[in-house]
Amino acid sequence: MSKVKGLWSPGYQFVVLFLVLLSYADTAVSGITSSFVRSEWPAIDIPIDSEEFAVPKDHDAPQQVHITQGDYDGRAVIVSWVTNTPEPSEMLYGKSEHNYDHNARGKTTNYTYYDYKSGYIHHALIDSLEYDTKYYYKIGTGNSAREFFFQTPPKIDVDAPYAFGIIGDLGQTYNSLSTLEHYMQSGGQTVLYVGDLSYADRYICNNGTRWDSWARFIERSVAFQPWIWSAGNHEIEYSPHLGEPYPFKAFLHRYATPHLASGSSSPLWYAIRRASAHIIVLSSYSPFVVYTPQWHWLRDELKKVDREKTPWLIVLMHSPLYNSNHAHYMEGESMRAVFESWFIHYKVDLVFAGHVHAYERSYRISNINYNITSGNRYPVPDKSAPVYITVGDGGNQEGLAERFSHPQPDYSAFREASYGHATLELKNRTHALYRWNRNDDGKQVPTDHVVFRNQYWASNTRRRRLKKNHGSQALANLVAAY
Ligand SMILES: *[C@@H]1O[C@H](CO)[C@@H](O)[C@H](O)[C@H]1NC(C)=O
Ligand SMILES: *[C@@H]1O[C@H](CO)[C@@H](O)[C@H](O)[C@H]1NC(C)=O
Ligand SMILES: *[C@@H]1O[C@H](CO)[C@@H](O)[C@H](O)[C@H]1NC(C)=O
Ligand SMILES: *[C@@H]1O[C@H](CO)[C@@H](O)[C@H](O)[C@H]1NC(C)=O
Numbered sequence: 001m002s003k004v005k006g007l008w009s010p011g012y013q014f015v016v017l018f019l020v021l022l023s024y025a026d027t028a029v030s031g032i033t034s035s036f037v038r039s040e041w042p043a044i045d046i047p048i049d050s051e052e053f054a055v056p057k058d059h060d061a062p063q064q065v066h067i068t069q070g071d072y073d074g075r076a077v078i079v080s081w082v083t084n085t086p087e088p089s090e091m092l093y094g095k096s097e098h099n100y101d102h103n104a105r106g107k108t109t110n111y112t113y114y115d116y117k118s119g120y121i122h123h124a125l126i127d128s129l130e131y132d133t134k135y136y137y138k139i140g141t142g143n144s145a146r147e148f149f150f151q152t153p154p155k156i157d158v159d160a161p162y163a164f165g166i167i168g169d170l171g172q173t174y175n176s177l178s179t180l181e182h183y184m185q186s187g188g189q190t191v192l193y194v195g196d197l198s199y200a201d202r203y204i205c206n207n208g209t210r211w212d213s214w215a216r217f218i219e220r221s222v223a224f225q226p227w228i229w230s231a232g233n234h235e236i237e238y239s240p241h242l243g244e245p246y247p248f249k250a251f252l253h254r255y256a257t258p259h260l261a262s263g264s265s266s267p268l269w270y271a272i273r274r275a276s277a278h279i280i281v282l283s284s285y286s287p288f289v290v291y292t293p294q295w296h297w298l299r300d301e302l303k304k305v306d307r308e309k310t311p312w313l314i315v316l317m318h319s320p321l322y323n324s325n326h327a328h329y330m331e332g333e334s335m336r337a338v339f340e341s342w343f344i345h346y347k348v349d350l351v352f353a354g355h356v357h358a359y360e361r362s363y364r365i366s367n368i369n370y371n372i373t374s375g376n377r378y379p380v381p382d383k384s385a386p387v388y389i390t391v392g393d394g395g396n397q398e399g400l401a402e403r404f405s406h407p408q409p410d411y412s413a414f415r416e417a418s419y420g421h422a423t424l425e426l427k428n429r430t431h432a433l434y435r436w437n438r439n440d441d442g443k444q445v446p447t448d449h450v451v452f453r454n455q456y457w458a459s460n461t462r463r464r465r466l467k468k469n470h471g472s473q474a475l476a477n478l479v480a481a482y
Protein backbone atom coordinates (compact mmCIF):
# COMPACT_ATOMS: atom_id res chain seq x y z
CA MET A 1 0.00 0.00 0.00
CA SER A 2 2.83 2.43 0.83
CA LYS A 3 4.20 1.89 -2.66
CA VAL A 4 0.87 2.93 -4.10
CA LYS A 5 0.72 6.11 -2.00
CA GLY A 6 4.18 7.04 -3.26
CA LEU A 7 2.99 6.90 -6.83
CA TRP A 8 0.22 9.35 -6.09
CA SER A 9 2.57 11.91 -4.54
CA PRO A 10 2.64 15.34 -6.24
CA GLY A 11 6.29 15.38 -7.24
CA TYR A 12 5.79 12.36 -9.43
CA GLN A 13 3.02 13.83 -11.52
CA PHE A 14 4.03 16.15 -14.33
CA VAL A 15 7.25 15.80 -16.19
CA VAL A 16 6.78 17.80 -19.33
CA LEU A 17 3.85 19.59 -20.92
CA PHE A 18 4.10 21.01 -24.41
CA LEU A 19 2.63 20.56 -27.84
CA VAL A 20 4.61 20.71 -31.03
CA LEU A 21 2.95 21.51 -34.30
CA LEU A 22 5.02 19.59 -36.76
CA SER A 23 4.12 21.70 -39.71
CA TYR A 24 2.52 25.09 -40.19
CA ALA A 25 2.52 24.83 -43.97
CA ASP A 26 -1.19 24.15 -44.18
CA THR A 27 -2.91 24.40 -40.85
CA ALA A 28 -6.14 23.00 -42.24
CA VAL A 29 -4.72 19.62 -43.17
CA SER A 30 -1.35 19.05 -41.53
CA GLY A 31 -1.40 16.59 -38.68
CA ILE A 32 -0.30 17.08 -35.13
CA THR A 33 2.03 14.80 -33.27
CA SER A 34 1.69 15.75 -29.66
CA SER A 35 4.93 15.24 -27.81
CA PHE A 36 3.23 15.57 -24.46
CA VAL A 37 4.75 13.18 -21.99
CA ARG A 38 2.85 12.61 -18.82
CA SER A 39 4.28 10.72 -15.92
CA GLU A 40 2.57 7.44 -15.49
CA TRP A 41 2.37 4.65 -13.04
CA PRO A 42 4.49 1.61 -13.84
CA ALA A 43 2.97 -0.71 -16.42
CA ILE A 44 2.43 -3.50 -13.90
CA ASP A 45 -0.83 -4.97 -12.72
CA ILE A 46 -2.36 -3.92 -9.41
CA PRO A 47 -1.58 -6.67 -6.85
CA ILE A 48 -4.25 -9.34 -6.80
CA ASP A 49 -5.13 -8.79 -3.12
CA SER A 50 -5.71 -5.01 -3.50
CA GLU A 51 -8.97 -3.33 -2.60
CA GLU A 52 -9.55 -2.53 -6.31
CA PHE A 53 -10.31 -6.23 -6.75
CA ALA A 54 -12.11 -6.72 -3.42
CA VAL A 55 -14.36 -9.77 -3.23
CA PRO A 56 -17.75 -9.18 -1.59
CA LYS A 57 -17.58 -10.18 2.09
CA ASP A 58 -20.29 -12.77 1.96
CA HIS A 59 -18.93 -15.94 0.37
CA ASP A 60 -22.10 -16.55 -1.62
CA ALA A 61 -22.50 -12.97 -2.82
CA PRO A 62 -22.64 -12.36 -6.56
CA GLN A 63 -19.51 -10.70 -7.90
CA GLN A 64 -18.20 -9.43 -11.26
CA VAL A 65 -21.60 -7.95 -12.10
CA HIS A 66 -21.76 -6.54 -15.62
CA ILE A 67 -24.43 -5.54 -18.11
CA THR A 68 -24.61 -5.13 -21.87
CA GLN A 69 -27.36 -4.41 -24.38
CA GLY A 70 -29.51 -7.51 -24.86
CA ASP A 71 -31.37 -6.88 -28.11
CA TYR A 72 -31.17 -4.90 -31.35
CA ASP A 73 -32.91 -1.70 -30.23
CA GLY A 74 -32.07 -1.16 -26.55
CA ARG A 75 -35.14 -2.51 -24.76
CA ALA A 76 -33.29 -5.50 -23.27
CA VAL A 77 -30.26 -5.93 -21.05
CA ILE A 78 -28.08 -8.97 -20.39
CA VAL A 79 -27.09 -9.05 -16.71
CA SER A 80 -24.09 -11.27 -15.90
CA TRP A 81 -22.45 -12.23 -12.61
CA VAL A 82 -20.34 -14.91 -10.98
CA THR A 83 -20.95 -16.96 -7.84
CA ASN A 84 -18.70 -19.37 -5.93
CA THR A 85 -21.44 -21.93 -5.47
CA PRO A 86 -23.87 -23.28 -8.07
CA GLU A 87 -26.81 -21.10 -7.06
CA PRO A 88 -29.96 -20.72 -9.10
CA SER A 89 -29.48 -18.03 -11.71
CA GLU A 90 -32.15 -15.67 -10.47
CA MET A 91 -32.47 -11.91 -10.22
CA LEU A 92 -35.12 -9.32 -9.42
CA TYR A 93 -35.70 -6.00 -11.09
CA GLY A 94 -38.18 -3.15 -11.28
CA LYS A 95 -38.65 0.57 -11.63
CA SER A 96 -38.52 1.52 -7.95
CA GLU A 97 -35.69 1.00 -5.52
CA HIS A 98 -35.86 -2.00 -3.16
CA ASN A 99 -39.24 -2.85 -4.63
CA TYR A 100 -38.88 -5.39 -7.38
CA ASP A 101 -41.92 -6.52 -9.27
CA HIS A 102 -40.15 -8.58 -11.95
CA ASN A 103 -37.83 -11.53 -11.85
CA ALA A 104 -35.65 -13.17 -14.45
CA ARG A 105 -33.93 -16.49 -14.62
CA GLY A 106 -30.59 -16.77 -16.35
CA LYS A 107 -28.37 -19.50 -17.67
CA THR A 108 -25.35 -20.75 -15.76
CA THR A 109 -22.11 -21.79 -17.33
CA ASN A 110 -18.60 -22.64 -16.11
CA TYR A 111 -15.33 -23.59 -17.73
CA THR A 112 -11.81 -24.70 -17.02
CA TYR A 113 -8.65 -23.32 -18.59
CA TYR A 114 -5.60 -25.49 -18.00
CA ASP A 115 -5.61 -25.74 -14.18
CA TYR A 116 -7.92 -22.78 -13.62
CA LYS A 117 -11.54 -23.52 -12.77
CA SER A 118 -14.04 -20.72 -13.17
CA GLY A 119 -16.84 -19.83 -10.79
CA TYR A 120 -20.46 -20.19 -11.86
CA ILE A 121 -21.10 -17.58 -14.52
CA HIS A 122 -24.70 -16.41 -14.88
CA HIS A 123 -26.28 -14.56 -17.79
CA ALA A 124 -29.87 -13.33 -17.46
CA LEU A 125 -31.75 -11.53 -20.20
CA ILE A 126 -34.32 -8.97 -19.10
CA ASP A 127 -36.43 -7.63 -21.92
CA SER A 128 -39.51 -5.57 -22.83
CA LEU A 129 -38.06 -2.70 -20.82
CA GLU A 130 -39.34 0.84 -21.23
CA TYR A 131 -37.11 3.35 -22.97
CA ASP A 132 -35.41 6.14 -21.06
CA THR A 133 -36.23 4.61 -17.70
CA LYS A 134 -34.22 3.87 -14.59
CA TYR A 135 -34.33 0.24 -13.48
CA TYR A 136 -33.10 -1.21 -10.21
CA TYR A 137 -31.95 -4.79 -9.91
CA LYS A 138 -30.98 -7.20 -7.19
CA ILE A 139 -28.91 -10.37 -7.37
CA GLY A 140 -28.54 -12.88 -4.52
CA THR A 141 -30.63 -13.31 -1.40
CA GLY A 142 -30.39 -12.46 2.30
CA ASN A 143 -27.02 -11.17 3.46
CA SER A 144 -25.40 -11.87 0.15
CA ALA A 145 -27.84 -9.80 -1.93
CA ARG A 146 -26.43 -6.90 -3.93
CA GLU A 147 -28.37 -4.10 -5.64
CA PHE A 148 -27.57 -2.00 -8.72
CA PHE A 149 -29.35 0.17 -11.26
CA PHE A 150 -29.15 1.30 -14.88
CA GLN A 151 -30.89 3.68 -17.26
CA THR A 152 -32.35 2.40 -20.52
CA PRO A 153 -31.56 4.45 -23.64
CA PRO A 154 -34.07 6.72 -25.37
CA LYS A 155 -36.22 5.22 -28.10
CA ILE A 156 -34.48 4.89 -31.46
CA ASP A 157 -34.86 8.29 -33.05
CA VAL A 158 -33.05 10.34 -35.64
CA ASP A 159 -32.37 13.13 -33.12
CA ALA A 160 -32.06 11.09 -29.91
CA PRO A 161 -29.07 12.50 -27.99
CA TYR A 162 -26.69 10.05 -26.37
CA ALA A 163 -23.20 10.03 -24.85
CA PHE A 164 -20.84 7.14 -25.51
CA GLY A 165 -17.46 6.52 -23.98
CA ILE A 166 -14.76 4.69 -25.93
CA ILE A 167 -12.20 2.63 -24.03
CA GLY A 168 -9.69 0.09 -25.27
CA ASP A 169 -6.89 -2.17 -24.05
CA LEU A 170 -7.71 -1.37 -20.44
CA GLY A 171 -6.00 -4.10 -18.45
CA GLN A 172 -5.66 -3.77 -14.67
CA THR A 173 -2.81 -1.43 -13.72
CA TYR A 174 -3.00 1.87 -11.81
CA ASN A 175 -3.06 3.55 -15.23
CA SER A 176 -6.15 1.46 -16.04
CA LEU A 177 -7.72 2.62 -12.80
CA SER A 178 -6.98 6.23 -13.70
CA THR A 179 -8.62 5.77 -17.12
CA LEU A 180 -11.67 4.14 -15.57
CA GLU A 181 -12.07 6.85 -12.93
CA HIS A 182 -11.71 9.61 -15.51
CA TYR A 183 -14.25 7.93 -17.75
CA MET A 184 -16.71 7.63 -14.89
CA GLN A 185 -16.59 11.42 -14.41
CA SER A 186 -17.25 12.07 -18.10
CA GLY A 187 -21.01 11.65 -18.22
CA GLY A 188 -20.73 8.77 -20.70
CA GLN A 189 -23.84 6.56 -20.71
CA THR A 190 -22.51 3.46 -22.48
CA VAL A 191 -18.99 2.27 -23.23
CA LEU A 192 -17.96 1.14 -26.68
CA TYR A 193 -15.16 -1.23 -25.76
CA VAL A 194 -12.62 -1.80 -28.53
CA GLY A 195 -11.04 -5.04 -27.32
CA ASP A 196 -8.27 -6.44 -25.08
CA LEU A 197 -9.88 -6.72 -21.68
CA SER A 198 -8.04 -8.32 -18.76
CA TYR A 199 -4.64 -9.30 -20.18
CA ALA A 200 -4.93 -12.49 -18.12
CA ASP A 201 -3.11 -14.21 -20.99
CA ARG A 202 0.10 -12.46 -19.91
CA TYR A 203 0.23 -14.72 -16.84
CA ILE A 204 1.65 -18.19 -16.51
CA CYS A 205 -0.88 -20.58 -18.02
CA ASN A 206 -3.20 -17.60 -18.71
CA ASN A 207 -4.11 -17.46 -15.03
CA GLY A 208 -7.90 -17.14 -15.04
CA THR A 209 -7.95 -15.42 -11.64
CA ARG A 210 -6.96 -12.27 -13.58
CA TRP A 211 -10.18 -12.53 -15.56
CA ASP A 212 -12.01 -12.57 -12.22
CA SER A 213 -10.06 -9.63 -10.78
CA TRP A 214 -10.64 -7.59 -13.96
CA ALA A 215 -14.37 -8.15 -13.80
CA ARG A 216 -14.42 -7.01 -10.16
CA PHE A 217 -12.28 -4.02 -11.15
CA ILE A 218 -14.66 -2.72 -13.85
CA GLU A 219 -17.84 -3.57 -11.92
CA ARG A 220 -17.93 0.00 -10.52
CA SER A 221 -18.94 1.15 -14.02
CA VAL A 222 -20.27 -1.83 -15.95
CA ALA A 223 -22.81 -2.92 -13.29
CA PHE A 224 -24.52 0.45 -13.82
CA GLN A 225 -24.22 1.02 -17.56
CA PRO A 226 -23.74 -1.29 -20.53
CA TRP A 227 -20.37 -1.88 -22.09
CA ILE A 228 -20.56 -2.97 -25.73
CA TRP A 229 -17.93 -5.66 -26.22
CA SER A 230 -15.58 -6.38 -29.08
CA ALA A 231 -12.79 -8.94 -28.80
CA GLY A 232 -9.06 -8.27 -29.18
CA ASN A 233 -6.00 -10.46 -29.57
CA HIS A 234 -5.65 -10.90 -25.80
CA GLU A 235 -9.03 -12.65 -25.82
CA ILE A 236 -7.85 -15.34 -28.28
CA GLU A 237 -5.96 -17.46 -25.70
CA TYR A 238 -5.16 -20.15 -28.25
CA SER A 239 -2.86 -22.50 -26.31
CA PRO A 240 -2.79 -26.03 -27.69
CA HIS A 241 0.35 -26.69 -25.63
CA LEU A 242 -1.83 -26.23 -22.51
CA GLY A 243 -4.57 -28.37 -23.99
CA GLU A 244 -6.61 -25.25 -24.85
CA PRO A 245 -7.04 -25.23 -28.63
CA TYR A 246 -10.37 -23.35 -28.80
CA PRO A 247 -9.94 -19.60 -29.19
CA PHE A 248 -11.81 -16.99 -27.09
CA LYS A 249 -12.76 -19.52 -24.39
CA ALA A 250 -12.81 -17.22 -21.34
CA PHE A 251 -14.23 -14.25 -23.26
CA LEU A 252 -17.10 -16.23 -24.74
CA HIS A 253 -18.06 -17.76 -21.39
CA ARG A 254 -17.89 -14.47 -19.52
CA TYR A 255 -19.06 -11.73 -21.90
CA ALA A 256 -22.36 -12.41 -23.60
CA THR A 257 -23.39 -10.29 -26.60
CA PRO A 258 -26.77 -9.98 -28.34
CA HIS A 259 -25.50 -11.39 -31.62
CA LEU A 260 -28.64 -13.37 -32.51
CA ALA A 261 -30.70 -10.16 -32.52
CA SER A 262 -28.72 -8.95 -35.53
CA GLY A 263 -28.70 -12.32 -37.26
CA SER A 264 -25.06 -13.05 -36.52
CA SER A 265 -23.84 -16.60 -36.11
CA SER A 266 -21.11 -15.58 -33.65
CA PRO A 267 -20.99 -13.49 -30.44
CA LEU A 268 -17.76 -12.00 -31.82
CA TRP A 269 -19.46 -9.88 -34.50
CA TYR A 270 -22.89 -8.28 -34.26
CA ALA A 271 -24.73 -4.98 -34.34
CA ILE A 272 -26.95 -2.95 -32.05
CA ARG A 273 -28.95 0.21 -32.40
CA ARG A 274 -29.02 2.63 -29.51
CA ALA A 275 -30.61 6.10 -29.44
CA SER A 276 -29.50 7.61 -32.79
CA ALA A 277 -26.59 5.23 -33.41
CA HIS A 278 -26.20 2.03 -35.40
CA ILE A 279 -23.15 0.29 -33.98
CA ILE A 280 -21.41 -2.52 -35.83
CA VAL A 281 -18.94 -4.71 -33.92
CA LEU A 282 -16.38 -6.61 -35.98
CA SER A 283 -13.87 -9.28 -35.01
CA SER A 284 -10.33 -8.63 -36.21
CA TYR A 285 -9.38 -12.21 -35.25
CA SER A 286 -12.15 -14.17 -36.93
CA PRO A 287 -12.29 -14.92 -40.65
CA PHE A 288 -13.51 -11.88 -42.61
CA VAL A 289 -12.37 -12.37 -46.20
CA VAL A 290 -14.84 -12.75 -49.04
CA TYR A 291 -17.48 -15.50 -48.47
CA THR A 292 -16.76 -16.02 -44.76
CA PRO A 293 -19.67 -15.80 -42.28
CA GLN A 294 -18.48 -12.44 -40.98
CA TRP A 295 -18.22 -11.02 -44.51
CA HIS A 296 -21.74 -12.25 -45.40
CA TRP A 297 -23.16 -10.92 -42.16
CA LEU A 298 -21.59 -7.47 -42.56
CA ARG A 299 -22.76 -7.19 -46.16
CA ASP A 300 -26.35 -7.87 -45.03
CA GLU A 301 -26.16 -5.74 -41.90
CA LEU A 302 -24.98 -2.67 -43.82
CA LYS A 303 -28.04 -2.97 -46.06
CA LYS A 304 -30.23 -2.80 -42.94
CA VAL A 305 -28.80 0.51 -41.76
CA ASP A 306 -31.47 3.21 -41.93
CA ARG A 307 -29.92 6.66 -41.52
CA GLU A 308 -33.40 8.18 -41.33
CA LYS A 309 -33.73 6.39 -37.95
CA THR A 310 -30.13 5.97 -36.82
CA PRO A 311 -28.05 8.66 -38.54
CA TRP A 312 -24.81 7.76 -36.75
CA LEU A 313 -23.09 4.74 -38.25
CA ILE A 314 -20.22 3.56 -36.07
CA VAL A 315 -17.93 0.57 -36.50
CA LEU A 316 -15.85 -1.02 -33.72
CA MET A 317 -12.92 -3.37 -34.21
CA HIS A 318 -9.71 -4.12 -32.38
CA SER A 319 -6.96 -3.77 -34.97
CA PRO A 320 -6.97 -0.31 -36.61
CA LEU A 321 -7.17 0.02 -40.41
CA TYR A 322 -5.09 3.22 -40.32
CA ASN A 323 -2.24 3.45 -37.85
CA SER A 324 1.02 5.39 -38.12
CA ASN A 325 2.56 3.94 -34.98
CA HIS A 326 5.41 1.44 -35.30
CA ALA A 327 3.44 -0.82 -32.96
CA HIS A 328 1.16 -3.14 -34.95
CA TYR A 329 1.93 -1.26 -38.15
CA MET A 330 -0.26 -2.51 -41.05
CA GLU A 331 -1.81 -5.34 -39.02
CA GLY A 332 -5.25 -4.05 -40.04
CA GLU A 333 -4.33 -3.95 -43.73
CA SER A 334 -6.00 -7.23 -44.64
CA MET A 335 -9.33 -6.10 -43.17
CA ARG A 336 -8.95 -2.69 -44.83
CA ALA A 337 -8.57 -4.40 -48.21
CA VAL A 338 -11.81 -6.32 -47.66
CA PHE A 339 -14.14 -3.81 -45.95
CA GLU A 340 -12.93 -0.28 -46.68
CA SER A 341 -14.94 0.14 -49.91
CA TRP A 342 -18.13 -0.76 -48.01
CA PHE A 343 -17.35 1.83 -45.33
CA ILE A 344 -17.05 4.43 -48.09
CA HIS A 345 -20.16 3.26 -49.92
CA TYR A 346 -22.29 3.36 -46.76
CA LYS A 347 -20.67 6.56 -45.50
CA VAL A 348 -19.68 5.22 -42.11
CA ASP A 349 -19.20 8.11 -39.68
CA LEU A 350 -16.54 6.72 -37.37
CA VAL A 351 -14.41 3.60 -37.04
CA PHE A 352 -13.02 3.06 -33.54
CA ALA A 353 -10.21 0.61 -32.84
CA GLY A 354 -7.75 -0.20 -30.06
CA HIS A 355 -4.70 -2.49 -30.11
CA VAL A 356 -2.07 0.26 -30.47
CA HIS A 357 -1.39 1.65 -26.99
CA ALA A 358 -1.63 5.28 -27.99
CA TYR A 359 -4.17 7.69 -29.43
CA GLU A 360 -4.56 8.59 -33.10
CA ARG A 361 -7.27 10.26 -35.22
CA SER A 362 -7.30 10.35 -39.03
CA TYR A 363 -8.78 12.76 -41.53
CA ARG A 364 -11.50 11.48 -43.86
CA ILE A 365 -9.36 9.51 -46.29
CA SER A 366 -9.58 6.34 -48.32
CA ASN A 367 -7.24 4.04 -50.16
CA ILE A 368 -9.83 2.17 -52.21
CA ASN A 369 -8.23 3.08 -55.54
CA TYR A 370 -5.21 0.99 -54.64
CA ASN A 371 -5.55 -2.45 -56.18
CA ILE A 372 -1.92 -3.58 -56.58
CA THR A 373 -1.76 -2.66 -60.28
CA SER A 374 -3.42 0.78 -60.22
CA GLY A 375 -0.28 2.53 -59.02
CA ASN A 376 -2.35 4.53 -56.49
CA ARG A 377 -0.35 3.76 -53.42
CA TYR A 378 -1.47 6.51 -51.09
CA PRO A 379 -4.62 7.25 -49.14
CA VAL A 380 -6.37 10.33 -50.54
CA PRO A 381 -8.90 12.77 -49.02
CA ASP A 382 -12.38 11.31 -49.41
CA LYS A 383 -15.50 13.06 -48.13
CA SER A 384 -17.40 9.77 -48.00
CA ALA A 385 -14.82 8.09 -45.79
CA PRO A 386 -15.06 7.53 -42.05
CA VAL A 387 -12.72 9.07 -39.53
CA TYR A 388 -10.51 6.34 -38.06
CA ILE A 389 -9.77 6.65 -34.37
CA THR A 390 -7.43 4.47 -32.31
CA VAL A 391 -8.08 4.50 -28.57
CA GLY A 392 -5.86 1.64 -27.41
CA ASP A 393 -4.64 3.77 -24.54
CA GLY A 394 -6.58 2.33 -21.59
CA GLY A 395 -3.40 1.61 -19.63
CA ASN A 396 -2.60 -2.09 -19.57
CA GLN A 397 0.61 -3.75 -18.36
CA GLU A 398 2.29 -3.68 -21.79
CA GLY A 399 2.84 0.08 -21.53
CA LEU A 400 2.59 2.83 -24.16
CA ALA A 401 3.38 2.61 -27.88
CA GLU A 402 5.64 5.65 -28.05
CA ARG A 403 7.21 5.29 -31.49
CA PHE A 404 5.23 6.99 -34.23
CA SER A 405 6.51 6.94 -37.81
CA HIS A 406 8.13 10.14 -39.07
CA PRO A 407 7.15 12.20 -40.87
CA GLN A 408 3.52 12.00 -39.79
CA PRO A 409 1.55 10.64 -42.78
CA ASP A 410 -0.85 13.08 -44.45
CA TYR A 411 -3.86 11.04 -43.36
CA SER A 412 -3.05 11.34 -39.65
CA ALA A 413 -4.68 14.33 -37.95
CA PHE A 414 -3.63 13.95 -34.33
CA ARG A 415 -1.62 11.42 -32.39
CA GLU A 416 -0.25 11.18 -28.89
CA ALA A 417 1.16 8.37 -26.79
CA SER A 418 -0.63 8.92 -23.47
CA TYR A 419 -3.26 7.01 -21.54
CA GLY A 420 -6.87 8.13 -21.75
CA HIS A 421 -10.36 7.54 -23.11
CA ALA A 422 -12.67 9.19 -25.64
CA THR A 423 -16.26 10.41 -25.47
CA LEU A 424 -18.72 10.85 -28.31
CA GLU A 425 -21.80 12.94 -27.58
CA LEU A 426 -24.44 12.59 -30.26
CA LYS A 427 -26.39 15.87 -30.14
CA ASN A 428 -28.85 15.40 -32.98
CA ARG A 429 -28.88 14.06 -36.55
CA THR A 430 -26.21 16.48 -37.75
CA HIS A 431 -23.78 17.12 -34.89
CA ALA A 432 -21.67 15.07 -32.52
CA LEU A 433 -19.12 16.39 -30.06
CA TYR A 434 -16.07 14.20 -29.80
CA ARG A 435 -13.25 14.41 -27.28
CA TRP A 436 -10.19 12.44 -26.46
CA ASN A 437 -9.32 12.91 -22.81
CA ARG A 438 -5.81 12.26 -21.63
CA ASN A 439 -5.67 10.94 -18.07
CA ASP A 440 -4.80 13.91 -15.93
CA ASP A 441 -5.47 14.51 -12.31
CA GLY A 442 -8.09 16.79 -10.91
CA LYS A 443 -9.30 18.30 -14.15
CA GLN A 444 -10.88 17.52 -17.48
CA VAL A 445 -8.33 17.64 -20.27
CA PRO A 446 -10.06 17.22 -23.62
CA THR A 447 -6.80 17.06 -25.50
CA ASP A 448 -8.27 16.38 -28.92
CA HIS A 449 -11.66 17.92 -29.60
CA VAL A 450 -13.69 17.72 -32.83
CA VAL A 451 -17.27 18.48 -33.83
CA PHE A 452 -18.28 15.72 -36.24
CA ARG A 453 -20.91 16.42 -38.86
CA ASN A 454 -23.04 13.45 -39.77
CA GLN A 455 -22.03 11.73 -43.01
CA TYR A 456 -25.62 11.25 -44.14
CA TRP A 457 -27.47 14.30 -42.86
CA ALA A 458 -24.88 17.02 -42.75
CA SER A 459 -23.11 16.41 -46.02
CA ASN A 460 -26.07 17.06 -48.26
CA THR A 461 -28.08 20.24 -47.76
CA ARG A 462 -30.56 19.29 -50.47
CA ARG A 463 -31.46 16.11 -48.59
CA ARG A 464 -31.89 18.11 -45.40
CA ARG A 465 -34.31 20.47 -47.12
CA LEU A 466 -36.28 17.62 -48.64
CA LYS A 467 -36.58 15.86 -45.29
CA LYS A 468 -37.72 18.96 -43.54
CA ASN A 469 -40.34 19.22 -46.24
CA HIS A 470 -41.58 15.73 -45.51
CA GLY A 471 -41.39 16.22 -41.77
CA SER A 472 -44.12 18.68 -40.99
CA GLN A 473 -47.00 19.92 -43.05
CA ALA A 474 -46.76 23.37 -41.53
CA LEU A 475 -43.11 23.58 -42.44
CA ALA A 476 -43.86 22.21 -45.90
CA ASN A 477 -46.45 24.90 -46.45
CA LEU A 478 -44.03 27.50 -45.22
CA VAL A 479 -41.32 26.27 -47.55
CA ALA A 480 -43.79 26.11 -50.45
CA ALA A 481 -44.98 29.65 -49.75
CA TYR A 482 -41.39 30.85 -49.61
C1 LIG B 1 -19.31 -27.03 -13.87
O1 LIG B 1 -19.98 -27.18 -12.62
C2 LIG B 1 -20.51 -28.46 -12.42
C3 LIG B 1 -21.34 -28.44 -11.15
O2 LIG B 1 -20.57 -28.04 -10.05
C4 LIG B 1 -19.37 -29.47 -12.36
O3 LIG B 1 -19.88 -30.79 -12.16
C5 LIG B 1 -18.61 -29.42 -13.68
O4 LIG B 1 -17.48 -30.25 -13.60
C6 LIG B 1 -18.17 -28.00 -13.98
N1 LIG B 1 -17.66 -27.96 -15.33
C7 LIG B 1 -16.49 -27.43 -15.62
C8 LIG B 1 -16.12 -27.42 -17.08
O5 LIG B 1 -15.77 -26.94 -14.78
C1 LIG C 1 -2.95 -17.81 -10.38
O1 LIG C 1 -3.02 -16.68 -9.54
C2 LIG C 1 -3.38 -17.00 -8.21
C3 LIG C 1 -3.56 -15.69 -7.45
O2 LIG C 1 -2.46 -14.86 -7.66
C4 LIG C 1 -2.31 -17.90 -7.59
O3 LIG C 1 -2.70 -18.26 -6.31
C5 LIG C 1 -2.15 -19.13 -8.46
O4 LIG C 1 -1.09 -19.90 -7.99
C6 LIG C 1 -1.88 -18.76 -9.90
N1 LIG C 1 -1.87 -19.94 -10.75
C7 LIG C 1 -0.89 -20.20 -11.61
C8 LIG C 1 -1.02 -21.43 -12.42
O5 LIG C 1 0.09 -19.47 -11.73
C1 LIG D 1 -7.07 -1.51 -60.83
O1 LIG D 1 -7.09 -0.11 -61.04
C2 LIG D 1 -6.82 0.26 -62.39
C3 LIG D 1 -6.70 1.80 -62.44
O2 LIG D 1 -7.77 2.39 -61.78
C4 LIG D 1 -7.92 -0.25 -63.28
O3 LIG D 1 -7.66 0.06 -64.64
C5 LIG D 1 -8.00 -1.79 -63.13
O4 LIG D 1 -9.08 -2.28 -63.86
C6 LIG D 1 -8.14 -2.17 -61.68
N1 LIG D 1 -8.04 -3.63 -61.55
C7 LIG D 1 -8.95 -4.35 -60.95
C8 LIG D 1 -8.69 -5.83 -60.93
O5 LIG D 1 -9.93 -3.87 -60.41
C1 LIG E 1 -27.63 20.09 -33.56
O1 LIG E 1 -26.70 20.25 -32.52
C2 LIG E 1 -25.76 21.27 -32.74
C3 LIG E 1 -24.73 21.20 -31.64
O2 LIG E 1 -25.35 21.19 -30.39
C4 LIG E 1 -26.48 22.62 -32.82
O3 LIG E 1 -25.56 23.64 -33.06
C5 LIG E 1 -27.50 22.55 -33.95
O4 LIG E 1 -28.25 23.75 -33.98
C6 LIG E 1 -28.42 21.37 -33.74
N1 LIG E 1 -29.30 21.24 -34.90
C7 LIG E 1 -30.59 21.06 -34.80
C8 LIG E 1 -31.35 20.92 -36.08
O5 LIG E 1 -31.17 21.00 -33.72
Ligand SMILES: [Fe+2]
Pocket residue numbers: 169196232233234318354355356
Ligand atom coordinates in the same frame (compact mmCIF):
# COMPACT_ATOMS: atom_id res chain seq x y z
FE1 LIG F 1 -4.39 -5.78 -28.90
